[in-house]
Amino acid sequence: MSEGGAFSRPGARFDRILGAVVWLAAGGIAAVLIWITGDTLQRGLSEVDIAFLTTEPTDAGRRGGIVSVVVSTLMILAVTLTAAVPLALGTAVFLADVSARWSAAAAVVRWSLDVLAAVPSIVFGLFGNALFCVVLGLGYSILSGGLTLACMVLPVMIRTAEQALRSVPAELRMNAAALGLRRTARLWHIEFPAAVPGMAAGLVLGIGRALAETAALIFTAGYATRMPTSVMDSGRALSVHVYELAMNVPMGDRRAAATATILMILVLCITSAASSLLHRRRIFRRSEA
Amino acid sequence: MSEGGAFSRPGARFDRILGAVVWLAAGGIAAVLIWITGDTLQRGLSEVDIAFLTTEPTDAGRRGGIVSVVVSTLMILAVTLTAAVPLALGTAVFLADVSARWSAAAAVVRWSLDVLAAVPSIVFGLFGNALFCVVLGLGYSILSGGLTLACMVLPVMIRTAEQALRSVPAELRMNAAALGLRRTARLWHIEFPAAVPGMAAGLVLGIGRALAETAALIFTAGYATRMPTSVMDSGRALSVHVYELAMNVPMGDRRAAATATILMILVLCITSAASSLLHRRRIFRRSEA
């Protein structure tokens, strides 16, 4: 890439500029993260100890720990993924594959997704409250919260999965069809495995969105800090806890930072588990033997 | 696909099940949307008239219109995209292309993104407030708000762009390299055009996220409902207005629904403009003549 050799050329300058820009951008992202986490860690880490991780909150969160909040968060996330992942895969297949002959239907679904992606969380909260808590009678519960979040994360999951499916080379699809594979088999053995990295990215983004959500959960999963015993219990998510401590509990901000620290660690664990699970090429192996 | 002909086979049943599942999923999404918009429209549409669209809010938003809020929203969005799009492209190139030899750096950036994706908006709000409003001295302003939102939408934009770049077939890259194209040219003429659909999806998702955000904006762009005259003015975004009307203004909920209606219409306009702009194959044309 560098100049001075036998086949040097001035144009290489552009490549170096590109390189610099690209490194700067990446460095910028890392810097933003370091600011946010650094700040949070510095204020929060001193509060984190074993007791913090193993007891329930008391005194509006200023004392005690956050174990019930962590459990609620994980339960909400589980509900969200259970509902959203199959729905997202189905819709992505619809958009990428089936809908060629039904472009009007596809356009409607695509509009729906664009709008859903931009609906403010408060509107989702009121919607989830009306639909799940009241009409379906689930009340303030982890189930209501998880289902509401599922609606919120659908756009990002579907769009990424759709793109991943679309970017599978047409030649592969042709070759699979030429072997007489049915559409189901083609999807399962050829397109899904090839689309796994894109879908993993969508999954990670969706998990992130779900863990970050506050307003929609206040109205659906609720505010209770008890240890939940079933998905029908109300339960407070980590992000709601952070919000409450930072905004409504005087002197709550160290605890807010500590909770945010735990949330970040949890994110790292979950997303790396999710992507390593998908990347372990199990899906590739499946069709080998 | 159907049975009964000369080459029928029982396996076709799976394909029909798949088809049904896929249609159900797509129908589910459309139904959720119809519920949310139907509900919002029904309560809000009667409030929307010319005056609503052309005057500034008075009486806590219970009277007057939302024109200054719409303008602030558009300005915030413009700042966000101006900051986020180049940064996202740069980082995506870094992750997809440059980082092969720097996998440790890439891992750090990827972690940063996963964590950023899951940071609750309130934490972003406090961060943006500290960094942009206080440290950089921008105060409560559209600029602060836009930059904070840029940090929030980066993960989704970068991840989708990265996946789009990665899914460009290696053969194309090889062929471009074999013609002696520099990396910049390869990216510009071959990889970016091939990645446009994926990037468009990321852009639309990012716009959605930005328009939906509330908590982060309250602390950065602020609450002011004046018509902004520059990006240094404070300005209230539509989602913040919806939140305020729904949560803190007694009897504000019809107005909240009306504002949400406008927000949804705005989303549809912006996202369809954005994607038609990218899909008009201008980028393909560029290299033709």
Place this chain on the structure above:
Amino acid sequence: HQERTIAAAAGDAGSGTVRGELTITGSSTMAPLVAEIARRFMARHPAVRIDVQSGGSGKGIQDVRSGIADIGMSSRALQAVESDLEVFPVAVDGVALIVHRSNPVSELTPEQVVAIFTGKIRNWSAIGGPDQPISVVHKAEGRATLEVFLTHFQLRNPDVRPDVIVGDNEHAVRTVAGAPGAIGYVSIGTATADVQSGVPIRLLPLDGIPADCEAVAAGRFPMSRPLILVVRHDRRPLTDVFLRFCRSEQVDDIITAQYFVPAAR
């Protein structure tokens, strides 16, 4: 003696225990307080389950009316159209002016406050402070503290010339703490707590009365808002038991710990 009364009120005199479930929604300001009260109540009556949810005063009132919630929490007085509900004050929250800690101004007359908030005085030097422009931090319309403030100073909101508009109390505190020339008004409870934890703000006395919880408790502090529980007339007995608990001395320490002042009984 009191235990027996409660048991009787709950309609469960035979077993001597109170049982049932309560749902409480509403004001996010009150949610932490009521959640703590509910926790103590549940500790005394293990057969009772109380779910406290937040979501805003409006939501609380609406939920009580529609029967989704048994009790609503509101950090503002009810309006005339809401007179179908019954009100139980639990605590009082004073509202005080705050400035940055470095600001030497020790007290403002009502006239000065009005002049500052209507933009007639734009520099601290005009009222004996340093030569520094005044940044007026005002609450967003619809906030209870805003109503209290406007009513006390007999201001009309369109006349106020704010430099920054904020929402929650913490938001106002953060804004003032970040700008040495700022002035704002917040809940005394929040501000006191923040001062204790080292946030660089100072509460200004009003009409010569210091802005602290004692003054509010004694009913001397002129600017305050009630924190109330609202219920329907056709409520269940258990609701009454809990309301009575909320208004008893048994929760005074909780109210104080949340930096509010118990309501007069």
Place this chain on the structure above:
Amino acid sequence: MIRTESLSVRYGSRTVVRDVSLRLRCGRITAIVGPSGCGKTSFLLALNRMIDLVPGAAVAGRVLFQDVDVFDRRNSIAELRRRVGMIFQKPVPFPLSIRANIQLGLKEHGVRNRRDREAMMEQVLRDVGLWDEVSDRLDCLATKLSGGQQQRLCLARALALDPDVLLLDEPCSALDPVAAACVEKLITELSRNRAIAIVTHNLAQARRIADDLAVFWVRDGSGTVIAQGTAEEIFSRPPCPTVSDYLSGRTG
């Protein structure tokens, strides 16, 4: 076994194959020759309805497989394609292991027993002369094979399903003479109870293995058949000067 009746193929508004009526008979190898771009590939794609997957393509006329119209909507396309196997001009292995490439089709078409699949895989790999080269790395990615190896793998993948008709689009283009001879021998053997169509640019190869011959040519912008019959007949008595010039290597 399979025959077309005035088959035409259009891409958008361009008709690239016009009015082709051709018959692929069981037990015979039909060589399809003609200059580049004259519609040979498009013709083959129509025979097992792969053309359905090409955006913008449309077909007129009829294709009869065992006297049943393949475009009849009641037929299972998947089953048609299993029974009318095809290999493409550009070999594209699936980005899976070599083993998975071959066994995928087997599994989908009902060979449940793993041992059977392994045995069938070994058989077809031996048939195409690839077994010795890849038997020690069956679990490696098939996309890392060399060009000729990929071509033979794709052939083996199609053969594993034991189709009744085989459509081969230049199956030996990337093969050295020896590998090509091996494949030619295989094709001849397979043709005993099958109908085989082979597109080839190697006229010597056509002469060696073809029983029937169809010459495609571009007339008025569309490809069509200008000569068909037994190979012997056409090679020895070309029906027109164009054909005789082409077969003797004088024009395109």
Place this chain on the structure above:
Amino acid sequence: MIRTESLSVRYGSRTVVRDVSLRLRCGRITAIVGPSGCGKTSFLLALNRMIDLVPGAAVAGRVLFQDVDVFDRRNSIAELRRRVGMIFQKPVPFPLSIRANIQLGLKEHGVRNRRDREAMMEQVLRDVGLWDEVSDRLDCLATKLSGGQQQRLCLARALALDPDVLLLDEPCSALDPVAAACVEKLITELSRNRAIAIVTHNLAQARRIADDLAVFWVRDGSGTVIAQGTAEEIFSRPPCPTVSDYLSGRTG
């Protein structure tokens, strides 16, 4: 012009090309022949460092282009690749118009004038015999061309940059005899002031156009050169029985 000194290529731990020392001379066409999978493509990829882009590949030995080591880090890879042009075994046009496919490289390598580019494009398309077939649809997607058309387009795309060395990996595999003859003639003309290496499985073609010949063979699992010299010499007096058997079409 370009020569290798005991060049070896590894993929992971498998050495597929071992110790090849070969010289491509200016003004001469070197044909590279050998059975499928013996490392011909891998060898070519090393010459202009395309192998850098293959994950897991590693190279030992030296490649000297005009006596400069191409693996020297101070050299511009892009410039090396412009001057040592290559076409791949599988033609892959860019998913752009036919026009863009050819003009992209020209623009990037400094042909600023649009007219010049148009003229050069027409010239190379005529050279490869594609102009008549595509001149009316230069703005159509190149990926929709037929196999043989794509192959010629990729050749034209490489030629447009006027490289000093041309590495051709089976450039006629998808071409009918007439188009192949056209390309052969072109290659012969181009070779006057260039070094050209051509991988081919068509021994008749090698005999027709090659000045030099290198025979690759698999020995102990890795490909290596078992015979090199002028084509005449090797065809008339093969240095060993393996080579003579291969060249006469008896073994692989």
